[in-house]
Amino acid sequence: MTTLPLVIHWFRQDLRLADNPALVAATQRGRVLPLYVLDDGSAGEEKTGAAARWWLHHSLKSLNQSFADRLCVRMGNAETIVPLLASTHNAAAVFWNRCYEPWRQAQDEKIKKILNSEGVEVYCCNGALLWEPQQTLKADGTPYKIFMPFYRNGCWGASPPRKPQPAPVTLKPAELITAQQSARDIDNLNLLPAIRWDRQLIPHWNISEAAAQKLLFDFVSEKLKHYKTGRDFPAQGQVSRLSPYLHAGQLSPNQAWHAAQVQVQRWRDIGDTYAVDNAAHFFSELGWREFSHSLLYHVPRLPDDNLQEKFNRFPWRDDEEALHRWQRGQTGFPIVDAGMRELWQTGYMHNRLRMIVGSFLVKNLLVHWHYGKRWFWDCLVDADLANNSVGWQWIAGCGADAAPYFRIFNPVMQGQKFDSSGEYTRHYVPELEKIPDRYLFNPWEAPATVLSAAGVVLGKNYPHPLCDLKASRVRALAAFAALKK
16 A cells, blocks of 8 residues: 655634635645644744734634644744654745735745755745735736725735635544644643633634634624624624634635625625625725735835835824823723723724724824734734735824825714714723713713712713814924925
């Protein structure tokens, strides 16, 4: 009987079995050694943040079960570990799906050269994007810098996204790792925090490939129909919450795209134009994710440098107290505080709130967007270098497709418009539970009798406003206007 060759599948941000192109190719070649390497040293400042590390711990536990507890887990420099394992086990080939962070791109090239020099074949696939950055260029070969032309021409003008692949039926994991060793090695990565603040996240998430598939099914069948009209209202729950699964790779964008397309075709067949129109906005959100990765690929300096260089002379304020109060949800503006507390308690924040709290930090407080980006990086379970960087540059007005400098969200009006019943805000800011709707988003304007009846003492059990909205808006507009000179 012919013994199948051993090959390595190197997992990164593709922690799933289904629709995993590199894994499918590996199983067709031979016995698979599934490998994960935590390489904090190579990542440097871009190493996985605290909340995403918690997610990664549970993701690896789930993936290990999918491989009958045979997942090989290592910690250190992948540039050393991957070739060493290939040599030690006489691997015929190494398979992986591409990542698009600059440091990973550079490392992949080095590892590929080392493996090839040692006679080991390398196969790299696309398992993370609907379209790779090279597929969505303009006619002149340059990348798009504005989203809508990118989406309409670069994405829809390219070949349709490939259909998802099923999980390999003939998966043959190499029995080189014992169950006890694999579980121990995952624990030894020390991905969980020493002070177990992560326990508050547990009720909000089921971290597994199966859970991602169920969440996708529930979203497409129950929420997609009202996505456009409902996604701005945090209390309605009309968002998908798929982002952490997409980032870690328990779900592929192709699976999300095609599941939605199947549902849209059903609506088209019965003439439900309302549902089709709502679904179009979900596709554009997937397109925004593609746009973010395209920008990061073509502009590696994106996470640190203003894409609009005029912002290099913007008069940011150094205000540690203001930053700390923003981080802790103690700004005195209830809708801002609700969003920041949702982030802290769940590892997630509704997209409307991300825009509100971001605008407040960089425009009302004039605190550099870098600080917001770093806090989100550490607190979000869906922290993604491309999305996080593009999002903050958009909010700050310094990105390629940025919000106009004069677009400054008023947190009082935003709360009144998108949480008019106060359900979301009162959930995360319970000290204001008894405040009447009229004053929920501006409690400093409530009469003393109203505050007393609600049990609110400003400055004691709920803070005074961190800034004056009108004055801070005028200050921000003046700072932005100065850049035009």
